[in-house]
Amino acid sequence: MATIIDGKLTAATIKAEIAARVAEMVDLGKRRPHLAAILVGHDGGSETYVANKVKACEECGFTSTLVRFEDTCTQDELMEQIAKFNADPDVDGFIVQLPLPRHLDEQAVIEAIDPRKDVDGFHPINVGRMSIGLPCFVSATPAGILELLDRYQIPTSGKRCVVLGRSNIVGKPMAMLMIQKRQPGDSTVTVCHSHTQGIKEICREADIIIAALGQPGFVTADMVKPGATVIDVGTTRVEDSTRARGWRLCGDVDFKAVEPIAGAITPVPGGVGPMTICSLMINTLKAATGEIYPRN
């Protein structure tokens, strides 16, 4: 039976650690870390994510601000708000909840955020610094996975790690982090994607599989080496008439079949998901303390 990597519990532990540090900061007369968020429109998923972020801020003792725009908001209005947050010394970090409505230029928005306040780690400067191995804000999902590997003491040095998926927010940064000269890291990393041939055989050689394809149940038992660590980043909503809301979250891994073979595995939900918001809190704390970029 595999070790179940409990992201929910780990996230709760980390948030309690952060809250303790914030209490110390407040005792020393310092301001609480402040995370701001911009939400455009009323997409159901985005509403949930942002509500969870606000809740996590409360748990950590952070100040949080939410600025809402309607679907009809213009690029200029959005850019103006970003400029305000960039200039506001009371805001340590902020995010613009993605995806944005189609008429808005997402990349321009990402690049308008001051890299020193870019706690989502999406700005090219942070992406580049991560690749080079310099201090930076690492995007939340890959950072959360590193934290889980670290806290569950999964050996990574010299291990074969297969990353399934090459998205800008998970696959590419995850691969880049796992090849860095540090712990967790120092892995021999292979990135697989839609063009990959022989993906089953490649997975079977992996000591660590990180599945971020967004294809429910893609990783089956015959793809997993006995004892391997399996990290499931998938969060596809699939119809489920037995649930009141009509859907459930489905990971990229066939959990029931893979769990008996794996050495350690993350469930969905309750694995990587809770860690993602947790990483955002860690980044916001680091923004407030200036440990990545010196405060002006």
Place this chain on the structure above:
Amino acid sequence: MATIIDGKLTAATIKAEIAARVAEMVDLGKRRPHLAAILVGHDGGSETYVANKVKACEECGFTSTLVRFEDTCTQDELMEQIAKFNADPDVDGFIVQLPLPRHLDEQAVIEAIDPRKDVDGFHPINVGRMSIGLPCFVSATPAGILELLDRYQIPTSGKRCVVLGRSNIVGKPMAMLMIQKRQPGDSTVTVCHSHTQGIKEICREADIIIAALGQPGFVTADMVKPGATVIDVGTTRVEDSTRARGWRLCGDVDFKAVEPIAGAITPVPGGVGPMTICSLMINTLKAATGEIYPRN
């Protein structure tokens, strides 16, 4: 017998293509592209590289400027010169020849260069944009290798590509380029390094091996699948008393043993090396035409 991938010939062809474009620009009354270089000290290797860059500028019809500093130069003096080039509308792109003497902060120098003039592609913004898949200056050696794969029509989509080495200037960007959704690219990439176990077996599965470890003769015949493409980035100077200068360049691949097995292979010298300077010329032309970053 393998196809010999002739970097010297390809570089000459590309430089002629660039020269033709520059001639057109001049005919239209436009200014010639202008590459500037800063050289600190008198390191033999650096002197040679910079001299070759100046020569390549001549071949391409570019204007070139070389600013020299003594070994004793201060960080401030260097930063002042960088600021001058950043502000000079007549300079399209410039490089600071690395490595710098130890008392100078190399990373600060790299980050001081305006990313729009960073034709070496070392600035974190260019590294990050490359990872994300946005237009950017790609560092010269990986860009040169892509150009060779392209011009020799080496299939890359869905192919297994093994990158040996994880340096910031070759291994990491090379891996990132080969996983991008484009041609050449779309490969299934594995990055190997000093911590990798079973490197011979991993290499044997590769359709494309890109060796950038700096270990002379590391890739031996038993590591190469028949028909594989082998790209040798190594340029280690090894003693050779039969040469007047006392040394010769040695690649990471045992060329004599591997060539009969490989489908295509780059020699050392005359493979990747000449392409590196050629990529710098391509980047400078792109800086001049504003096709990556709009001109102010």
